[in-house]
Structures are given as C-alpha cells and as structure tokens.
Amino acid sequence: MPKCIIDGREAEFKPGENIIEVAKRVGVEIPVFCYHPGLTVVAQCRMCAVEIEKNPKLQTACSTPAAEGMVVHTTTPKVVQNQKAIMEFLLINHPLDCPICDKSGECDLQDNSYKFGSPYSRYTEERRTYLDLDMGPVIKKNMNRCIHCTRCIRFGDEIAGIHEMVAVKRGNWTEITTLNSKELTTEYAGNYADICPTGSLTLKDFRFKKRSWFLKKTATVCEGCSRGCNIEVQEDGNTIYRCIARENLEVNKYWICDEGRFNYHYVHDSARVLEPATKGATAASLTSTTWEQGLEVARNVSAGKKVVFLVGSDLTLEEGQQILDFAKSKYTSAPVYHFGTPTVKTTQEDGEADPILKMKSKTSNLNGMEKLGIKPFDPSFTGAEVAIVFRGGRAKLPELKSMKRIGVGVFNLPQVESYEAILPSLSFVEKSGTIINFQGKEQKLKPAIRPLGQSKAIAEILMVWANGGKKA
Amino acid sequence: MLVKHKKSIWYEFYVIDIAKGLFITMRNMLFAPNVTIEYPEVRRNYSDRFRGMHYIKSVNGVENCTACMLCPTVCPAECIHIEAGERPDKEKYPVKFEVDLLRCCFCGMCEEACPKDAIKLSNIYEMSVSQRTVYDKSYLAEQRGNK
Ligand code: SF4
Ligand code: SF4
Ligand code: SF4
Ligand code: SF4
Ligand code: FES
Numbered sequence: 001m002p003k004c005i006i007d008g009r010e011a012e013f014k015p016g017e018n019i020i021e022v023a024k025r026v027g028v029e030i031p032v033f034c035y036h037p038g039l040t041v042v043a044q045c046r047m048c049a050v051e052i053e054k055n056p057k058l059q060t061a062c063s064t065p066a067a068e069g070m071v072v073h074t075t076t077p078k079v080v081q082n083q084k085a086i087m088e089f090l091l092i093n094h095p096l097d098c099p100i101c102d103k104s105g106e107c108d109l110q111d112n113s114y115k116f117g118s119p120y121s122r123y124t125e126e127r128r129t130y131l132d133l134d135m136g137p138v139i140k141k142n143m144n145r146c147i148h149c150t151r152c153i154r155f156g157d158e159i160a161g162i163h164e165m166v167a168v169k170r171g172n173w174t175e176i177t178t179l180n181s182k183e184l185t186t187e188y189a190g191n192y193a194d195i196c197p198t199g200s201l202t203l204k205d206f207r208f209k210k211r212s213w214f215l216k217k218t219a220t221v222c223e224g225c226s227r228g229c230n231i232e233v234q235e236d237g238n239t240i241y242r243c244i245a246r247e248n249l250e251v252n253k254y255w256i257c258d259e260g261r262f263n264y265h266y267v268h269d270s271a272r273v274l275e276p277a278t279k280g281a282t283a284a285s286l287t288s289t290t291w292e293q294g295l296e297v298a299r300n301v302s303a304g305k306k307v308v309f310l311v312g313s314d315l316t317l318e319e320g321q322q323i324l325d326f327a328k329s330k331y332t333s334a335p336v337y338h339f340g341t342p343t344v345k346t347t348q349e350d351g352e353a354d355p356i357l358k359m360k361s362k363t364s365n366l367n368g369m370e371k372l373g374i375k376p377f378d379p380s381f382t383g384a385e386v387a388i389v390f391r392g393g394r395a396k397l398p399e400l401k402s403m404k405r406i407g408v409g410v411f412n413l414p415q416v417e418s419y420e421a422i423l424p425s426l427s428f429v430e431k432s433g434t435i436i437n438f439q440g441k442e443q444k445l446k447p448a449i450r451p452l453g454q455s456k457a458i459a460e461i462l463m464v465w466a467n468g469g470k471k472a
Numbered sequence: 473m474l475v476k477h478k479k480s481i482w483y484e485f486y487v488i489d490i491a492k493g494l495f496i497t498m499r500n501m502l503f504a505p506n507v508t509i510e511y512p513e514v515r516r517n518y519s520d521r522f523r524g525m526h527y528i529k530s531v532n533g534v535e536n537c538t539a540c541m542l543c544p545t546v547c548p549a550e551c552i553h554i555e556a557g558e559r560p561d562k563e564k565y566p567v568k569f570e571v572d573l574l575r576c577c578f579c580g581m582c583e584e585a586c587p588k589d590a591i592k593l594s595n596i597y598e599m600s601v602s603q604r605t606v607y608d609k610s611y612l613a614e615q616r617g618n619k
Contacts, residue, residue: 099540099587100564208556208564211541 004070011066019061019072020048030074031083031112033090033197034149035062038254039158045090045149047112049082050074058082080116087117093128093172094198095144103199105212109147130175136183138258139192139201146200148174152192159255160186161356176200188356190261194244195254203242205262210241218448219246221435223314223364223394223428224260226350227357228437231256233264233429233448240264240429240449251441257358266393267427267452271412274453278421285417291454295465297421298406301386305404307331308384310377312395312409313340314363316433316445319458320372323390326462335384337377338369340395345376350438359438363395364428368436389419390458393427408461424455431457518595523578525596526571528612529589535613536590539566543582543591551575552582552591553606569609573599 001012006023013022018041020030033045043063050061053071058078073079091113098104130143153165153176164178164186178184184192192201215234222229222243229252234242243264245256266272276294277286289297309327311320320338327334340363344350347370350361379398387400391409397416407416409425416422429448436442451457482488509516518524529536539556551574557567582591594616 099538099542104540208539208558211545213545214541 002066002068004066004068004072006072007074013066016065019050019059019064019066019070022066023061023072023074028074030061031116032062033108033112033147034151036151036154036195036254039151039154039195042150042154045086045147047083047086047116049079049086051076051079083112083116084118087113088121088123090147091117091121092123093144094147095127095129097142097145097199101142101145101199102202102207102212103145103196107199108197109145128172133177133181134183135178135201136185136189138189138204139184140204140207142200142202143175143177144200145198146176147198148176149197150176151195151197152176152201155191155195156186159191159356160188162186165192187259187354187358188255188257190258191245191255206242210236215241218429218446220429220446220448221364221443222256222260222263223392223435223445224257224263224362225353225357225359226347226361226364226366226438227251227359228364228435228441228443229256229260229357230443231260235429235448238449238452240267251437251439251443252357255357257356259358263394264429266410266412267429267449269412271414272452273407273411273413273416273422273424274455276421276423276454279419286413286419286422291423291456291464292468294421294423295461295468298388298423298465301404301406301420302331302388305385306383307334307386307388308381308403309334309336310387310389310398310400311336311338311369311374312363312389312391313338313361313366313369314392314394314428315365315369315390315409315458316392316431316435317365317368317372317442318433319390319392320365320369320374322459322462324372324374326466330466336374337381338366338374339377339398340366340369342379342396342398346370347438361438363392364437365435367438367440368434371436390425408458410455423461424453425458425461426451426455430455518597520595522595522597523580523583523593525573525594525599526576526582526607526612527592527594527614527616528569528609529592530613534562535565535609536588537566537569537586538562538564538588538590539569540564540587542585542587546581546585548579548581549575549577566609569612570606571612572604572606574604 003010003012006026007028009026011022011026023030030048032048034042041063043060048061049058051073052059132141132143135141156165157163164184165176166179168175168177193203214236218233220233222231230246230248231243232246233240243261245254247254275288276291277288278294278297279286311323324336327336341361344361347367353360377398382402384403387403388406393410405419407419407422410427411422428445430451432447433445434442539554541554544552544554551572553570554566555568556564559565580593583593
C-alpha cells in the first residue's frame with residue numbers, strides 16, 4: 001500500500017482516499033463542516049485546509065486525495081491561522097443560541113469553535129436574520145444558525161433522490177430553503193437533522209425534549225423493516241428520547257428512514273398493555289391481574305384444546321427457538337407459523353420498497369423465522385381452537401375470528417380487546433437477541449432501557465407457563 | 473510509685489481559682505459586647521454574596537430563564553428539575569422549574585453556570601418548613617430577598 005506522512009505519522013492508504021479519512025485512521029483530527037463521508041465533496045467551507053509540503057498554498061483535506069510520499073502538516077501556524085479565520089467568519093452572523101438550540105452538545109460548530117476558534121468576536125454590526133418557513137412535520141428550520149455547508153442540499157440530491165433543498169440568493173444573503181417553500185416530502189427527512197453540522201435543521205419530534213448530553217446511548221438495530229438499519233437509541237431515566245442512524249457501510253451506510261427513526265414511540269404508548277390482563281369468566285373486557293392468574297387463565301384456555309402458535313416475525317431468533325421448544329414439549333404436534341407483513345409472507349416476496357433503504361417486509365426478522373423452519377401463516381387457517389400469538393410490537397396481527405386468542409408480547413389495548421389473556425413481554429429496545437436481515441446478516445439487539453411495567457422476557461413467561469401451575 | 477505532693481488548704485479547695493473564674497464570667501456578662509442577637513426582632517445583615525434561597529430573575533415580567541438546563545447539569549445535588557416548552561413570545565421557556573431546597577447544598581454553582589443570569593441565590597435564609605416542599609417556578613419568581 002502507498003504511504004504518506006501526516007503530522008509525522010506514517011499512514012497507509014488506499015489510492016483515492018482523501019487526507020481526512022487517512023488522518024482519522026492514524027489519530028489526527030482535521031476539523032470539517034461541509035465534508036461528510038456519505039456525500040460528494042464540495043470543499044466549500046475551507047475549514048479542513050492543511051499544509052502539504054512542496055505546495056505553496058493550503059489545500060483542503062477533504063478534496064485532496066492522499067498521494068505516495070505526501071507530507072501533510074495539520075498544526076502549523078498557517079493552518080491554525082486559517083482555522084481561526086474560518087471560525088470567526090462563520091460566527092459573524094451566528095446567533096448566540098446555544099442555550100435554546102437542540103444541537104448544543106453535539107454541534108460541530110460548537111465543538112470546532114471551542115477547539116479551533118477564538119473566544120472573542122470582533123463583530124459589532126447587526127447580525128443577519130431570516131424568517132423561517134415551516135418545513136413539514138419532521139424538520140424544524142432555523143436559518144439564522146446555518147453556515148451554508150450545503151450538506152442538506154447534497155443529501156436530498158444524492159441520497160434521498162429528491163432535490164428539495166436549494167440555496168437561493170447569494171453571498172451573505174444565501175438562504176437554504178425548500179423549492180417554492182414547500183414542505184419536505186422525503187421519507188428520509190430525519191437525516192437532515194443528523195447531518196446538519198449546526199442547529200439549523202433539527203427534529204421537531206425531539207424539540208426541547210432533552211439536552212443531548214443527558215442522553216445515554218445504546219447501539220442497536222432498527223426493527224422497522226427487514227433491512228435492519230443500525231441505530232443508536234438514546235435514553236434518559238428509562239425513557240427513549242431519540243433514535244439516530246449509526247454507520248454501517250454494508251447495511252444502511254449513514255442513514256435511516258423516518259419510519260424507523262420514530263418507530264420507538266409505540267414502546268411508550270399509553271395504550272400499551274404493561275400488566276398481565278385477562279378476560280374473566282364474566283367480564284367483557286380485559287382487566288389487569290397478577291402474573292400467576294394471567295398464566296393460570298392462559299393454561300386453562302389452552303389446556304386440552306387444539307392449539308396453533310403464531311410467532312411474529314418481529315421477534316428474535318432466540319425467542320423463535322424458545323417458542324418452538326415450548327410448543328414441542330408442551331403442546332405436542334401444535335403447528336407453529338410466523339406472521340408479520342400480510343403482503344410479504346416469504347423472503348422471496350420481500351424486496352426493496354424504494355431504491356434507498358426501505359424493504360417491503362415491515363418486520364425485521366422474516367429471514368430468521370424462515371431459517372428456524374417456521375412456515376408463514378395462512379389467514380384462511382381454521383385447524384385450531386386456540387391461537388397463542390407472540391408478537392414483538394410491529395407484526396400486523398392476523399384476524400383470528402373463530403379462535404380463542406392468547407397474546408404474549410407487545411400489544412396496544414384496542415388491538416387485543418377480544419383476547420382471552422395478554423401476557424406483556426418486551427419490545428426491541430428492552431431485550432437482547434439476534435435478528436437476520438434480508439441480506440442474511442446476523443445483527444444483535446441490545447437492551448437500551450429496563451423492561452417497562454411488569455413486562456417479562458418471553459423465555460421467562462414460557463418457563464413459568466410450562467413449570468408452574470397446579471402441583472402434581 | 474505514687475508521689476503525693478503536699479498542698480496548702482487554699483489550694484485544695486480551689487478558692488482562688490473559683491474566684492478568678494467567677495470574675496471572668498461576671499466581666500463577660502456585664503461588660504463584654506453581645507455576640508448574639510435577639511432574633512427574630514433583630515436580624516443580621518449578611519454579605520451580598522450570601523447564598524440563600526433561589527429566585528428566578530425576570531425582566532419586564534418575562535423570566536430570564538430559557539431552559540438551557542445548564543443549572544441542572546452542573547448542580548451536584550441534582551435538585552433542579554426543568555421541563556422546556558415553547559410559547560409565542562418566547563422560543564424556549566421553562567414550563568416547569570422546580571428546586572428541591574432540602575437537597576440543595578447552596579454551593580451557588582447554578583448561579584455561576586447560568587448564561588442568562590436567571591437563577592440567583594437570594595439573601596433569604598429562613599427556609600424551615602414542616603414538611604418537604606419543592607418550590608416551583610411561580611414561587612421562585614417572587615422570591616427576591618433583598619436583591
Ligand atoms: S448551531 Fe451550534 S453553535 Fe449555533 S446555536 Fe446551535 S449549538 Fe450553538
Ligand atoms: S441547513 Fe445545515 S446542512 Fe444545510 S447548509 Fe445550513 S448548516 Fe449546512
Ligand atoms: S446552589 Fe448548588 S446544590 Fe443548590 S441548586 Fe444550585 S447548584 Fe444545586
Ligand atoms: S442555567 Fe439559567 S437559563 Fe439555563 S435553565 Fe438554569 S436558570 Fe434557566
Ligand atoms: S470540509 Fe473540506 S472544505 Fe469543508
């Protein structure tokens with residue numbers, strides 16, 4: 001591999017790699033604003049300028065590919081002076097908004113200003129201000145904070161495939177806006193907030209909810225569709241506040257869709273059943289009860305009947321296997337089927353729903369359920385009296401009119417009013433496990449929060465179901 | 473071996489020392505300046521830097537606080553609880569602002585951290601209550617002490 005020298009450190013690189021990426025690998029940080037590894041390079045902000053020997057002028061590290069024998073310096077007086085000048089220039093019109101800005105704490109402008117800028121401003125003239133038009137339900141715009149890096153424009157153009165964001169006017173008055181001031185239409189709008197290096201584009205959903213430094217982060221996998229995008233769930237006090245994309249070049253690169261980003265809301269839904277609930281002999285609706293009684297009802301309803309097991313394809317491999325074992329040992333010859341997206345029953349029917357990330361299967365582990373040998377559920381199935389439904393939170397419940405139903409998993413009360421018993425279990429952010437995405441990649445879920453309410457892991461529920469009850 | 477010293481009878485009965493002690497007591501009682509005050513009729517003037525009960529400063533009836541959460545971040549006792557919200561005349565304001573004074577150690581770091589000069593410690597030092605009280609925003613906005 002060819003080699004170059006960055007700040008005295010020898011660095012190997014693949015031909016074509018730019019200096020920023022090579023420097024990152026050997027532990028040299030070059031500040032950037034407009035450069036994003038997932039977007040084209042425009043070399044617009046000039047923050048990344050570095051000194052290259054035998055080159056009379058500073059060169060932007062984002063647009064300069066590393067070359068054999070190149071000697072790069074990132075901390076010479078010339079470079080530092082440039083960084084100071086750029087920071088001062090960017091902050092000329094920047095409002096002192098950090099106390100009310102949701103980006104604060106994870107803001108590139110803040111960080112770079114702290115590390116490379118000067119604490120004083122020489123600017124005394126009036127600052128430029130903009131009026132902000134609404135950008136739709138996902139993104140809140142605040143153009144006063146914009147540094148015109150055009151990352152958002154490039155994201156729309158190159159990734160979301162829709163040129164919605166544009167820069168109008170020129171020079172000092174450049175304004176980033178949507179075409180004809182329309183609302184954003186892309187289903188990937190949340191990424192605008194992720195990539196904007198300032199607080200000009202922020203999530204409406206997260207607005208003023210929490211300061212970013214309070215959030216504890218867990219790296220996990222999205223369960224929104226069979227792609228299994230890598231996400232980071234951010235939580236404080238056992239409440240999830242935000243999901244953001246995590247880099248994985250083989251699955252989702254740097255992006256996630258809005259459906260996946262906001263999917264976690266069902267976890268904290270007030271209608272979610274968090275206590276064991278049963279329909280008594282007389283009561284018409286579900287009433288909460290204890291675990292002992294809930295399980296007792298479940299045992300009684302299913303005892304001696306023809307039982308069918310329905311496994312949501314939003315459950316993990318481990319859970320699928322536990323259910324299979326349970327069905328085999330306790331309800332001999334009871335059939336086990338998986339359900340999830342009514343239109344996508346097998347991985348053959350699965351496919352890309354759009355050219356970006358979304359897949360047709362709206363559950364994450366269809367591939368895994370097939371690997372376990374579970375067959376898809378046919379809605380016209382009538383060969384059982386009792387259906388035991390296991391569900392993770394996203395699988396679409398099939399209509400099971402002629403059967404008595406017991407639910408184990410995550411349900412919202414209105415969905416399951418006609419069920420005999422509900423035994424609450426864990427959603428994807430409360431448990432660990434393995435899911436297999438459409439590419440056949442195994443990925444791990446990690447628990448971000450402690451189980452809510454009285455919900456318990458499926459393994460635990462099945463264990464007590466099988467071994468508890470009347471003592472022989 | 474114990475050695476017994478022979479002492480005079482005056483010394484044995486401490487007569488002189490008792491008289492000396494009484495003299496000091498009487499001198500202090502009758503002539504020394506008072507160090508205690510007759511609280512609550514008389515009150516002490518504390519220094520301006522005294523750190524007492526919190527208050528939220530307002531300008532023209534609008535609280536200075538923008539709910540930036542720097543004070544709960546810095547507070548070592550974790551006794552400030554703020555919830556942020558939006559209203560037409562102010563982009564971000566504290567919908568809820570509570571200080572649990574029983575946990576507060578009056579270190580004054582919240583005052584120091586505040587970029588808006590909003591949370592301040594007043595000179596009020598009479599804070600005893602008969603049950604645990606968490607002071608809310610409207611209460612804190614009225615407390616000014618002598619500032
Ligand atoms: S964009 Fe960054 S620097 Fe500007 S107000 Fe927001 S946090 Fe502060
Ligand atoms: S809105 Fe954000 S991403 Fe877009 S140009 Fe401005 S600073 Fe860059
Ligand atoms: S004075 Fe100290 S302990 Fe009390 S609220 Fe302020 S920061 Fe917290
Ligand atoms: S530091 Fe000041 S402005 Fe910020 S939340 Fe506390 S009182 Fe309000
Ligand atoms: S990051 Fe290189 S010019 Fe902006």
